[in-house]
Amino acid sequence: MANETTIPLLPCRSVDDVAPFYQALGFEVTYRQERPNPYVTLRREDLHLHFFGVPQFDPADSYGSCLVLVDDLVDIHSAFADGMRATYGKVLVSGVPRMTRPRPRRNQEGHFGFSIVDPGGNWIRFVGRATPPETDDRGGLARTLHNAVVQGDSRGNPAQAARILDGALGRPEADDDPAVRVEALVYRAELALQLDEPESARELVRQARSIPLDDGARDALADTLRHAEDLIAGLPPA
Template identity: 30%
Template sequence: MADRITANLPSRDFAATEAFYARLGFARAFRGDGWMILRRGDLVLEFFPHPEIDKRTSWFSACARVDDMAGLLAQWQQVGLPQDEKSIPRLTGIFKPGQAPRMFALVDEDGSLLRVIDNIDAGEIDSGGAA
């Protein structure tokens, strides 16, 4: 198995978090009282209980690097999440902040930010190019 890292994000309610991410194609890999793991192919998200998290002030985030960013975005757009700048949850379109790779962003129901980064565009950074 290749080295990997997975995100650890808060969940106010495991059932609600699991239902939200199921709409995006994630399935339960594990769920106990104090931990939940959801998987969508090679994308793995792990959650811990945090019932008092304020979704409007949450600072939790993670990055997912994918080969077909546009294809994944098209699939997730079918869910019908809001695309404005203030809704929680919400989904953005593709953008490129400065010299960073192209990406889109998902904010989940608990206010956690998931940046979905284009592997192809990130190649310059991963190989030691300017960031």
């Protein structure tokens, strides 16, 4: 057998919700019908996603998911982020739909990945084929951050992820690598938005900004620091 193609078929409340969202990410609608059943097919290069509408469907109850292996994880995440900024004025980081950041997945043999949670509540999980260097030996906060990511990004449990991080972040800053602490604070701010705690998110970003960094660390954290600004961009002025 050769040249087989597998296409996920995922539920949603309305194809009118999912189609514009994926179009913002650079997908095109290749087929659509309303009767006898709502159905839409979307394509972005070699990635195909199909959706069927269920009028009484609750996205919060969705178990829909699929795994997408990509060569350049950062590039596709950046393209999705740019599409969100152009369409919504910001990167969607809380609620449904939303997108997580590329981070190491400790529960997936060190793979690097991010997730899209679409308007149907489906988790489209993007994983890079290359395995990034292991970073756990930077210290306790780095390991704690990885554990929090498993709960928040992989299992969709931001409350548990926040609890995991809060204890570690309560330790004196001198115990941590400053760059890791910035990563942890920014991720905790992202979780705060998911938990509908905007003022906590704003304060956590303020703390991340206040940590002294040398030029090398600041360059390495450029994406994280930009993400921090994305997190609070849509919040009303303090």
